[in-house]
Amino acid sequence: MEKTALGKAPKVLLNGYVLDDSGIKSDKIEETIMYEVMKISPTIQRAVMEGRLKDRSNVANWLMEQKDVMPRLNARVLDAPTTKNYLDLTASTPCKASTLTQFGTLTAPQKSQCILEWAKYLQKSEEDITAASTLWVAGDAETAEGRDLFYSALKNLKHSKSTRVTFVMNPADEAQACKPNSITNLIHAAFRLLPRNQAKQFVTKLVKEENVKSFEESKLNIEDLAVGGMNVERFNKEKKQLNCDRIKMEAKFAQDILKLKPSERAIVANGLIVGPLSAEERFIETDFALLDKMLEARGAAQVATHVDKWEIEKNEEKASDMVLRSMALVGKHAVSKKRTWIDLQGDGHSVVKIFADDASKAIIDVATVVDPLSTAAQKVAPILELIGQTVNCDLRIVMNPKGKLSELPLKRFYRYVASPQLQFDQTGSVVASSARFSNLPSKQLLTLSVHAPDAWMIEAVYAEYDLDNIKMQQANPGSWLLRLREGKSKEIYKISNHFNSERTEGEAIRVLIDSFSGRTIRVRVVKNEGMEERSLLSDENEEGIWNSISQTLTREKPEKINVFSLASGHLYERFMRIMILSVMKKTKSPVKFWLLKNYLSPQFKKTLPLMAKEYGFEYALVEYKWPRWLHQQKEKHRVMWGYKILFLDVLFPLDVQKIIFVDADQVVRADLMELMELDLGGAPYGQAAIYFVNFKNSYVPFCESRKEMDGFRFWKQGYWANHLAGRRYHISALYVIDLHKFRQIAAGDRLRGQYQGLSSDPNSLSNLDQDLPNNMIHQVKIKSLPQEWLWCETWCDDTSKSSAKTIDLCNNPMTKEPKLDSAIRIIPEWREYDEEIKKVIASQLSSSEKKQSQEQGHPEL
Structure with missing residues (x-):
């Protein structure tokens, strides 16, 4: 469990995918599994269609070979992305703080700007690059946990060509961190004084735990840790000229902006704050690899490519800083909607174009891909017409029919009732929307049906002919109480929780119906204490042959x-x-x-x-x-x-x-x-x-x-x-x-x-x-x-x-005789019954109308 970063048991994996902890409880596990199966099914179907997955293939093994499969799944990384967790890196004025006091007076964006300006980065290559991923690793170098985090970040650089890393010091004891030969001070000096490659090798040695122990016991000194090409004497001399204000300001940034406590650890990945990490939590090399993969999936590489096209200078980290700022800005203000462009190779034959009415105003581009001989097209067409009437838009309708049809798929005439605006009559009343059919075939037998919103019940209120005039009838609005019905259900079960309703009032749920679209609520029940072995679907009193016999002997005859x-x-x-x-x-x-x-x-x-x-x-x-x-x-x-x-x-x-x-x-x-x-x-x-x-x-x-x-x-x-x-x-x-x-x-x-x-x-x-x-x-x-x-x-x-x-009156596939004809021919009493009903209805209607006329004081002449 520790190796894979799955966390605490119990955990459930479905084809290698970790199910959410809240979804593996006994009352939700079936629903969760069904949801995951439905989510992965389109991927498997596409792989089968494209020939990447064959009959002989092992589906589980194939899933484990996909690019998004990682040897370790860290929930800290996967659950981190929210807009609230992004830094504001929009400040553009140069940092003017040179002391801790001045730094403390800056705004949050200004403090982030200072860290961005001061940062020196380590990366795999010695050449200047446009880094797609920028990691600020915050921690306490005087603790084993902080050094382990720094060391893991450096090890990950060996496998990542487009990642750069810097450290943000967050010591628990600033006095200890500011001592000349403290690990914190040596790392800080290495970043500021040494060339990039030397700094990377030297810092890697510094944070390696066995070296730290020997260094603190004076078994190793700086000369022993020096790397090739490093001038130790010069390094020591220049290190003495550095003060500790920069370390203190980094700590201030970590605590004020990253909201860390002294010595706590976190990672800022392209402006996204991942953390704080708990004291016992390890964030190892593969976690950094997962973080890189997540940033890549969020478009970091594409942004870096675009920045390169802009020809921004790569020296002094300008191009990489632009990627960092862009990713932080996009992340902070991201929306869940996805923009999809339809690029057409040709539009001469199967594309209908309707241009905006007013080219001088902002134009919205609307593109629709539709099978013209589908029932969906019948619904989409009037919706597109409505959009064209209400929005200034360029409309493209791309015809995408099926290549072969065994039969004509459209077997209905369809009207979609939607008006771009309210219409009023001469009295000021709203004119009801209506659907009108004209030029219908005269020989075919047609049936009228209505596709109403899910929450609506509809019924015919007037129809002179054998077609339905439909009136929308909404379920009663207002406040309702939902509870278990008295009886066996309530005896065994109780409502445990509910979703999309107002509140619980005793054993009932308060539900407010305040919209024409209705309300879909979810209710979960659990068994009452002492009823764990009882079943709603079977009753022990009704089981067994003797009970069956006794029921037969004592069964009451139905009265109705x-x-x-x-x-x-x-x-x-x-x-x-x-x-x-x-x-x-x-x-x-x-x-x-x-x-x-x-x-x-x-x-x-x-x-x-x-x-x-x-x-x-x-x-x-x-x-x-x-x-x-x-x-x-x-x-x-x-x-x-x-x-x-x-x-x-x-x-x-x-x-x-x-x-x-x-x-x-x-x-x-x-x-x-x-x-x-x-x-x-x-x-x-x-x-x-x-x-x-x-x-x-x-x-x-x-x-x-x-x-x-x-x-x-x-x-x-x-x-x-x-x-x-x-x-x-x-x-x-x-x-x-x-x-x-x-x-x-x-x-x-x-x-x-x-x-x-x-x-x-x-x-x-x-x-x-x-x-x-x-x-x-x-x-x-x-x-x-x-x-x-x-x-x-x-x-x-x-x-x-x-x-x-x-x-x-079964249909006869041989003769295809109309049912009315067969009823009169087959059933002797049918015509007699039919005439009797006509007389009864006519008589009753006549009596009812006569009575109504007398009550209104208008006797018939």
């Missing part, structure tokens, strides 16, 4: 049927009304419908209460904002598929224990209470041929009795045949969910995790709501529902129709 469904567009809303009516026709039990609010039209929401009043059912409109961290779907029907399967654990209140999903285009011919009472055998859901083993859900499998459709049964060949290994492929048109079990085993998290991994591939999850649970069949069992619970003409033969408990 809960049905979940979703629809978008007038046609599917028409189907859903008929599905609701068919459910109510076949049951005597209370029913509550849970409908996804996000995509329902205003007309449907207006007529739903009328149907509820007529047929005596309850309903609730549920909504959920797709999380920003979960891979987004672009097509509306795929978004709805996602809502159908990915958020079952968060869409419904916790007191809803069991729910049945029924597709909007189904007609129910049996009492759904049978499914509510069905034993799912410990699975979280059951499907028409879809079974989840670790969940409590049931799905129905696809029918296989209509033989003429065998060529369309994709699950019988290729990937699905191998993956299912003889199991049935389940359809998601009807399934039962035990929400208690579903939440208990974190089924939602498992589904979302698998979805996140698969959805980045556009060729996977073609039928998202079905493929996802079937893909997880080995991890999460699916309980198959009896086949009669889902009949569809596409896959099931005609003889099985008579026993069907639900009929689903």
Whole structure:
């Protein structure tokens, strides 16, 4: 640990990269590792693409061979760079202080200027150079720790051609340091009196610890330490003429400007203060090499190259001083933004240029590289137009399309709503921004969707046609309290810390919603004392076969049927009304419908209460904002598929224990209470041929009795045949969910995790709501529902129709018959239900309008 400068244990290294101490705690280690893996992945991907990393290569060894890998990682160096740690070297007037008293009256920049003028430097070469790195090493030469630091700095010069070093004396005992033959005084004299190369060799001998011990014991004298070409007699004579004021002023600088205590050590690297070093801390040769590498990465070599081009004189350190001043100035006022210039070899064919309106004013250069046939280009284009209207800029748009396309990537018409300034009508009211589409194709079926900010929920408030007029609806602003819900969660866990929220008030967190962009907060929980062995996902009281038997014997029958469904567009809303009516026709039990609010039209929401009043059912409109961290779907029907399967654990209140999903285009011919009472055998859901083993859900499998459709049964060949290994492929048109079990085993998290991994591939999850649970069949069992619970003409033969408990209007890939036509043809009662609903709605609307008219005192004529 000492050799590598990793510091105190414990430490965690990932591919040689040291993880931050705060990130290796038990509650953060997984997140930290994922972050580091994501950070290094682009580097590995680029190396594979460029052929530098091959299949046979060892990735860990390849990473260890990179240029930025060091044998020692000193956190003192890596964590030092901040703007506050840079010296102000902007003073340009010559230093006028010749005594300690005069020096004490100077400002901080003036004191730094004096040290800069007085400094004599040691370097590898005897020739004058433009040094990219300037090191001021501060320490006490009368201590072993100070001499060790000086010695390490000198040793590093052997390997660095562009580094220069000087020492700043910071003695604990100035009287001792000022004695004629003190190490401090000898070093000070060597810097001032000897030629550069002689000074370097002589000082190196002086600070070598074995020589110091012999020198202090009078076993060695100056003559013994002298180097070739050094005139010792002359050196001693001139040394006596030097006073100690310069040493005292350097100490004053170290303590006032570098904020060091007497005898403390630090390094000033191109104006950056690294330190103070602790008493037991060693800063060795490889640490100086790391410091040089850090300075190089910050652009020191490039600055030195530019200074050379300016032809500034190298003698008397003028060119090197210019690099030092420049690096200190840039470091002190650096910003995190990065400037990137786009240099084009040619712009005759694939570059669009739009010049600024007013050439007499300051012009901002805006360059954009974009694939013109991408969805991102559709969004970027109006943003660039907005920039051009609000900023005086030269705009260059560089077209960078893909070389080959298997299909046209753009499948949407897009408008970006943003105005350069507010518009007002004649009354002074703000005119609402709007998106306008014109000349749309008349034959294609189009769907309207809105890309809103992550923190916004949107819903349709008025739409005369089957398209959505959208009103942005902000989450309620104000001050909110966030706490753990009463129950098992609060019993086991407590909130330990939180980020991006106001403060903690008892067991709750105060969150202030004060912006249209919303607020993303992070909350961490820890287990309460005595709950370390308890698990939120399993309960010992629910484990074991005897408990399973006892639960079966004592299970209470559900009193209410809960049905979940979703629809978008007038046609599917028409189907859903008929599905609701068919459910109510076949049951005597209370029913509550849970409908996804996000995509329902205003007309449907207006007529739903009328149907509820007529047929005596309850309903609730549920909504959920797709999380920003979960891979987004672009097509509306795929978004709805996602809502159908990915958020079952968060869409419904916790007191809803069991729910049945029924597709909007189904007609129910049996009492759904049978499914509510069905034993799912410990699975979280059951499907028409879809079974989840670790969940409590049931799905129905696809029918296989209509033989003429065998060529369309994709699950019988290729990937699905191998993956299912003889199991049935389940359809998601009807399934039962035990929400208690579903939440208990974190089924939602498992589904979302698998979805996140698969959805980045556009060729996977073609039928998202079905493929996802079937893909997880080995991890999460699916309980198959009896086949009669889902009949569809596409896959099931005609003889099985008579026993069907639900009929689903599956798409037929062979005939491609419209669903409305197939509904009227296949389901005898469908037209009857449709007419009944129309009469009920018309009657209820008429009664409602008549009542409203009478209340307003305007009886109809």
